[in-house]
Amino acid sequence: MAHRPGTTGPTGPTGPTGLTGLVDAWLDGYAVSRQLPVRRHDGVAEIEVASGGRRLEVVVTEPGPALLDATLRRLVGTDDVWVTVLTAAPWAPQPPDGVRVQVDDEVLMTLDLASLASSGDTTRAVVEEHGDRARAVILDGDGDGDGGGGGDGVAAVGWVALTGPPGSTTAVADRVWTAETHRRRGLGRDVMRSLQGWAHTRGARRGVLAASVEGQALYAGLGWRVAARMTSFAGSGDRP
Ligand SMILES: CC(C)(COP(=O)(O)OP(=O)(O)OC[C@H]1O[C@@H](n2cnc3c(N)ncnc32)[C@H](O)[C@@H]1OP(=O)(O)O)[C@@H](O)C(=O)NCCC(=O)NCCS
Structure with missing residues (x-):
């Protein structure tokens, strides 16, 4: 059944709690690799990537419906910002008007x-x-x-x-x-x-x-x- 992030149980390999720590480590290492700062506030992380067709990337992990909606609405009217949502389980995105799915075939992997x-x-x-x-x-x-x-x-x-x-x-x-x-x-x-x-x-x-x-x-x-x-x-x- 289609679902939204934040309504899933710990069905993925790590579950929501473990996933947050893993994503934080990925972002911190990405920032070291690219020599870019990560800003964290109000449940989101932001990196000024300035590559791959975007200036800013906003990352949220297993967001609840309110945070997901508010974060996606930031994209309306922009052309240089991406929001990337990480979830343990697959889900069916329903972006608000003015927002589209840009990439949906990438995954976070661990070893x-x-x-x-x-x-x-x-x-x-x-x-x-x-x-x-x-x-x-x-x-x-x-x-x-x-x-x-x-x-x-x-x-x-x-x-x-x-x-x-x-x-x-x-x-x-x-x-x-x-x-x-x-x-x-x-x-x-x-x-x-x-x-x-x-x-x-x-x-x-x-x-x-x-x-x-x-x-x-x-x-x-x-x-x-x-x-x-x-x-x-x-x-x-x-x-x-
Ligand atoms: C992904 C990438 C780095 C792979 O480089 P590569 O030198 O071709 O990889 P290798 O030859 O070492 O592949 C090793 C194995 O990985 C798998 N593999 C690699 N590329 C694959 C492809 N396009 N499709 C299917 N399997 C693939 C195969 O099992 C392969 O072994 P095989 O050739 O004996 O079947 C290359 O395709 C690339 O630069 N892509 C564009 C940039 C990119 O997506 N980078 C990864 C960012 S996460």
């Missing part, structure tokens, strides 16, 4: 890094440390510098950021990407293994990331599981 064996897997990725975040990169081997990777010779790349206190550190993977001409050759898997390994050796015991559809296939093969559905909304450009 138990504590049980990750320090396997010493070798990968083709080189890890560059940047304080509490790291970038794993595989350069295009043909040396022509185009690599299909935006002209910088990058065949595949990804970031991971650490957040949380020692003993409960979370690793947030972000911006995982393989140049189109290099896809389905295991480069994304190598990048992820390197990021996971780096985070594990620095004490991270849990991984979190937001996954596109293509990403979901990659991460599922590495043991990541879906923790939440993500539904993003934007202003529809129509005045109600």
Whole structure:
């Protein structure tokens, strides 16, 4: 039966309480990865993302009907703000007039890094440390510098950021990407293994990331599981 967030029971893998903590850790790690501040107020989190077609992203987790309605209504008449709603269970969005569903096929995924064996897997990725975040990169081997990777010779790349206190550190993977001409050759898997390994050796015991559809296939093969559905909304450009 269709339902709205806030009316669900703890039917998802984590349940509402666990989901809130997981989403908070994801947002904190995302902010570290992108070097952007997160503002939290009145049950919402806001990040000035300034990428992916939006200036501001507002995030709410398992909102009750009143918070959901008030947050979505903020989008009416805007063209550079997204609201992303995270829920443990699928639901049937009914956005108010002037608001449309923008993306509804992304998910939040998590991995138990504590049980990750320090396997010493070798990968083709080189890890560059940047304080509490790291970038794993595989350069295009043909040396022509185009690599299909935006002209910088990058065949595949990804970031991971650490957040949380020692003993409960979370690793947030972000911006995982393989140049189109290099896809389905295991480069994304190598990048992820390197990021996971780096985070594990620095004490991270849990991984979190937001996954596109293509990403979901990659991460599922590495043991990541879906923790939440993500539904993003934007202003529809129509005045109600
Ligand atoms: C997602 C992405 C990084 C995967 O990179 P990749 O280098 O092609 O991935 P790999 O070759 O390492 O794939 C490893 C496995 O993941 C799965 N997989 C990866 N991409 C897949 C796809 N498009 N469809 C189905 N399965 C896929 C497969 O099981 C694959 O193994 P196989 O090729 O032996 O079947 C790449 O498609 C990409 O950059 N997409 C656009 C950006 C994006 O969505 N990034 C993820 C953000 S969360």
